[in-house]
Amino acid sequence: MPIGEFCNREVVFATRETSIPEAAQLMRKFHVGDLVVVDEIDGKRVPVGIVTDRDIVIEIVSQSLDLNEFSVGDIMSPQLISVQEKEGVFETIRLMRAKGIRRIPVVNQEGGLEGIVSADDILDLLAEEMTELAKVVPREQEREAKTKI
Known part of the structure; x- marks a missing residue:
């Protein structure tokens, strides 16, 4: 199954220039723990980084720095890993495991x-699929029992 078929398409994003207080407000408003950082290129939002609530705490709050002095671009993870929407679920799992990441932006061919x-x-998704698969076993056993008689 392509990852694009079930990814969350309502992505909360910010630009590099978004202030840290604005970023925190976006996270709170939309109940998310991360923002995808984008550049607008030819009318497209191209992901260039990601910033998490943990990044804000570790990089700024824990050091008692002034939140207003920094923007998302200052603390975002610049080595953005993304996945094409046509990639499969298991390829995405392998990539996330190999890179040690819990969230991954999904991009189109451009x-x-x-x-x-x-x-x-x-x-x-996998739990739901396993539940559906588990329902098949009793039905199959029941069908086999009927044909044995």
Whole structure:
């Protein structure tokens, strides 16, 4: 199944220039723990980084720095890993595991932001699929029992 079929398409994003207080307000307003940092290129939102609530705490709050002195671009993770929307779920899992990341932006062929998927999203999908698969076993056993008689 392509990751683009079930990724969250309502991505909360910011630009490099977004202030840290604005970023925190966006996270609170939309109940998210991360913002995808984008550059607007030819009318497309191209992901260039990601910033998490943890980044804000570790990089700024824990050091008693002035929140207003920094922007998202100052603390974002610049080594952004993304996945194409046509990639499969298991390829995405392998990439997330190899890179040690819990969230990954989903992009189209042109590199434009299409969505985001988290490890929790994938776990929910797999749990749902396993539940459906578990329902098959009793039905199959029941069918086999009827044909034996």
